[in-house]
Amino acid sequence: MDFIQQQFIMLLGAQWGSMLFSLMTNVFFIIVIIVPLLLGVAYLTFAERKIIAYMQIRVGPNRVTFFGIPWLRGWGQPIADAVKAIMKEIIIPTGANKFLFVLAPVLTIMPALAAWAVVPFSPELILADINAGLLYILAMTSMGIYGIIIAGWASNSKYAFLGAMRSAAQVVSYELAMGFALVCVLMMSKSLNLGDIVSGQQGDSFLNWYLIPLFPMFLVYLISGVAETNRAPFDVAEGESEIVAGFHVDYSGMAFTVFFLAEYANMILVATLTSIMFLGGWLPPIDIAPLNLIPGIVWLLSKIAFILFFFLWFRATFPRYRYDQIMRLGWKIFIPITLVWIVVLGLIMQLPESIRDLPPLNIWF
Amino acid sequence: MNFQDIIFYTFSAILIASSLGVITFRNPVYSALLLVLAFVSCAGLWLLLEAEFLAIALVLVYVGAVMVLFLFVVMMLDINLDRLREGFWKWFPFGALIALIMIGEMAMVLMGKHFGLEEMPIPKGQSADYNNTRELGRLIYTEYAYAFELAAVLLLVAMVTAIALTLRHREDKKSVNPSDQVKVKKEDRLRIISMPSAKKE
Numbered sequence: 320m321d322f323i324q325q326q327f328i329m330l331l332g333a334q335w336g337s338m339l340f341s342l343m344t345n346v347f348f349i350i351v352i353i354v355p356l357l358l359g360v361a362y363l364t365f366a367e368r369k370i371i372a373y374m375q376i377r378v379g380p381n382r383v384t385f386f387g388i389p390w391l392r393g394w395g396q397p398i399a400d401a402v403k404a405i406m407k408e409i410i411i412p413t414g415a416n417k418f419l420f421v422l423a424p425v426l427t428i429m430p431a432l433a434a435w436a437v438v439p440f441s442p443e444l445i446l447a448d449i450n451a452g453l454l455y456i457l458a459m460t461s462m463g464i465y466g467i468i469i470a471g472w473a474s475n476s477k478y479a480f481l482g483a484m485r486s487a488a489q490v491v492s493y494e495l496a497m498g499f500a501l502v503c504v505l506m507m508s509k510s511l512n513l514g515d516i517v518s519g520q521q522g523d524s525f526l527n528w529y530l531i532p533l534f535p536m537f538l539v540y541l542i543s544g545v546a547e548t549n550r551a552p553f554d555v556a557e558g559e560s561e562i563v564a565g566f567h568v569d570y571s572g573m574a575f576t577v578f579f580l581a582e583y584a585n586m587i588l589v590a591t592l593t594s595i596m597f598l599g600g601w602l603p604p605i606d607i608a609p610l611n612l613i614p615g616i617v618w619l620l621s622k623i624a625f626i627l628f629f630f631l632w633f634r635a636t637f638p639r640y641r642y643d644q645i646m647r648l649g650w651k652i653f654i655p656i657t658l659v660w661i662v663v664l665g666l667i668m669q670l671p672e673s674i675r676d677l678p679p680l681n682i683w684f
Numbered sequence: 685m686n687f688q689d690i691i692f693y694t695f696s697a698i699l700i701a702s703s704l705g706v707i708t709f710r711n712p713v714y715s716a717l718l719l720v721l722a723f724v725s726c727a728g729l730w731l732l733l734e735a736e737f738l739a740i741a742l743v744l745v746y747v748g749a750v751m752v753l754f755l756f757v758v759m760m761l762d763i764n765l766d767r768l769r770e771g772f773w774k775w776f777p778f779g780a781l782i783a784l785i786m787i788g789e790m791a792m793v794l795m796g797k798h799f800g801l802e803e804m805p806i807p808k809g810q811s812a813d814y815n816n817t818r819e820l821g822r823l824i825y826t827e828y829a830y831a832f833e834l835a836a837v838l839l840l841v842a843m844v845t846a847i848a849l850t851l852r853h854r855e856d857k858k859s860v861n862p863s864d865q866v867k868v869k870k871e872d873r874l875r876i877i878s879m880p881s882a883k884k885e
Contacts, residue, residue, distance in 0.1 A: 338687045419717075450815050454740040461748025465720070468752065472713065472759045480759070487756050491749060511817055647862045 348446050352435050360583040361397035367631050369393070374635040407572035412474060415569065419473035424570070424577035427466025431584040434459040438591055439514045441601045441615040452513040453501055456592065457494075460547065463585065464490045467549075467556065467566050470578070474569040482565025485642065486556035490547055492649040497543040499657035500536040504529060504596045506664050507683065517600035522682065524606065528599040532683045535660055537597045539653050541629065544589035546645070548582060550630055552637035553645060560639075586630050587623065594622035692732055699725040712758045720751050737817040 327343075328336035365380065372379030383395035411420055437452040439445040449455060464487055471483020505511055507529055508519035520528045530537050546553040557565040567578045594600060600622075601615025640648075667680065675681065698721065705718040723746050730739035793799065824832050 334686060419713075449736070451736045451740055451817055454737065454744065454817075458740045458743040458748060461744055464748075464752055465755075468755055468759070469717070472755075484756065484760070487752055491752055494748070641862075643860070644862045644866070647866075651863075 345446070349436075352446060353432060356432070356435065356584060356587065357580070359587060360580055361401060363583050363587065363627065364400070364579075365394070365397045366627075367634070368396075370628070370631045371635045374632075401576075404573055404576040409572040409574050410569075412476070412569050414475040416473040416475070419469050420569075421574070423466045423470035423473055424574050424581070425466070426469060427463060428577050428581040428584065429466075430459040430462040431581045431588060434588055437513055438588075439517065439595070439600065440619060442514065442518075444616065445514060448512070448514060450510075450512045453505060453511040453516070456513075457498060457501065460585070460588070461490075461494055463581070466578075466581070470570070471566040474566075476569055478562045478564075478568050479566050481562050482556045482558065482568070485558075486549060486566060489549070489553065489555065489645060489649075492646060493543040493546040493653075496539055496649060496653035496657055497547060499654065499661060500533075500540040500543065501596070503533050503536045503657070503660055503664055506661070506668065507533065513595055513600075516596055517602065520599040521602060522606070525599065525604045526682055528597065528602075529683075530597045530599075532664075533597065533660070535656055537593070539657055540597070541589075541593055541626070543649075543653065544593065545630065545633060546649070548585040548589060548630075550582070550586065551634040552640050554639060555642055555645065558639065586627065590623045590626035590630070591619075593626050594619060598622045598626075688732065692729065695725045695728040695732075699729065712761075713755065716751060716755050716758050719754075720747055723747050723751070734814075735816055737820050 324337065324340045327340040330336060331339060369379040379393065380396040381393045383393065383399045384391045385395050411417055434456050436447045437445070437449055437455050439448075467486045467490075468483045471479045471481075471486075474480070504516060508516040510516060510519070525531075549556045555561075555565075557567075559565075562568075567575055570578060601619045603610040603613065603615075603618055667675070670680075702718040702721040702725065706715045706722065709715045709718065723742060727739040727742045727747075730736075730742065797803065
């Protein structure tokens with residue numbers, strides 16, 4: 320690494336050489352994060368089909384395999400799907416606004432990938448260790464809605480437009496509850512840096528995780544996360560039984576696939592943030608010998624997988640919410656719960672030192 | 685010209701170009717989207733000044749919430765461009781007068797003695813452990829607590845007013861109350877009775 324840096328500085332001078340070198344290393348790290356993420360997205364679609372199939376007593380995809388190996392049957396399915404999507408034609412409707420129609424999928428996937436810049440995979444493994452990490456994530460996830468709105472409008476179709484309007488109202492409502500739940504997390508950790516949030520949950524066991532003092536916030540965050548990613552049972556933006564396929568009804572081929580990728584990348588992102596903020600990130604559940612020898616990233620990935628299973632389980636279990644009930648849940652139930660919990664948390668934090676040292680409270684405060 | 689200068693000029697150029705686009709594009713949807721671009725490049729400039737909290741809050745509040753609702757409204761309206769431009773020349777002198785007054789006022793502030801490069805030098809770089817968010821929070825909740833709470837109450841009043849102006853219970857329209865529907869118990873709707881089976885004649 321140092322040798323390459325020396326070469327750059329020799330070739331281009333001290334300032335530009337080191338600047339270009341850091342640019343190159345950052346691009347390299349971005350690729351290191353994005354490529355496994357996209358593979359994870361591909362296999363998440365496979366996991367979803369398999370898990371839902373088993374829940375419905377079916378088998379799911381079981382044909383495509385690699386090199387004819389029989390016990391890998393089904394595992395080639397996501398790759399085959401990707402190849403199919405790339406080969407398909409992208410149809411642009413006659414009345415569509417061409418520029419915005421093509422821009423919309425890009426605007427959807429950009430924030431879903433950009434948010435990963437501040438996610439800590441282990442104490443050292445992080446691309447950008449900025450001190451406003453939580454705010455950055457909130458800002459990025461709130462930008463994802465543009466792709467959906469623009470897609471709905473640029474398609475010049477009533478169904479697509481209805482889906483976009485539904486999605487916009489839903490995401491803006493649930494963002495508030497999500498933000499308030501995160502306020503509780505940052506009150507506990509006293510930091511906006513995601514690495515510090517995980518270190519704040521360090522202790523002997525899982526009792527120190529924010530899951531326990533902030534359990535209502537965990538539920539609010541997880542359910543808002545499902546609503547924010549437009550997943551079932553909050554998938555009124557797509558609502559196949561009412562508005563065909565919602566905002567992406569006119570998209571085909573790769574343009575559609577990008578929306579699809581963004582939805583799954585957002586799911587993985589919400590699962591990652593839930594595990595970082597409530598389930599102790601890379602920390603083992605109990606800090607004893609065999610468990611704390613396992614690398615932190617393994618714990619983080621297993622927690623992500625655990626939360627992702629909930630997403631798939633929800634989809635297999637619940638019928639779709641009615642639209643006014645979605646709004647009621649967001650505005651009249653979640654926001655009051657979060658506001659009350661913020662006040663309760665503030666009161667506990669202002670208790671005198673002697674009371675906060677008593678047994679259940681001294682674990683967290 | 686170092687790397688930071690290049691970033692500054694790039695963001696500034698995008699900011700100025702997109703702001704011009706906001707007022708020149710015919711299609712209001714394009715204007716709203718270019719305003720979003722202007723906000724984002726402005727946030728980039730603020731990041732260069734090490735004001736990361738303000739920069740991200742700008743993106744979070746204006747791009748993530750306010751402009752979404754703007755787009756929402758602009759896309760729903762069926763705007764007739766010919767009718768919008770009908771009274772252009774009639775109102776032009778009035779608009780030009782207001783613009784001139786605003787330019788004059790801005791010039792008085794910006795060209796006054798409080799805004800020179802000597803009065804406001806480039807902020808010096810902060811150390812690595814400097815936390816913009818923490819400093820801002822400390823100032824808002826101690827020194828400027830009164831002004832901050834006044835602003836909060838003002839916003840609350842505006843919000844309550846907006847709801848009070850539009851909220852009305854109409855009697856001529858059938859609407860459902862989701863809270864009542866959710867509260868329904870099985871016993872309210874369903875009655876299980878035992879019925880003897882009918883004899884075959």
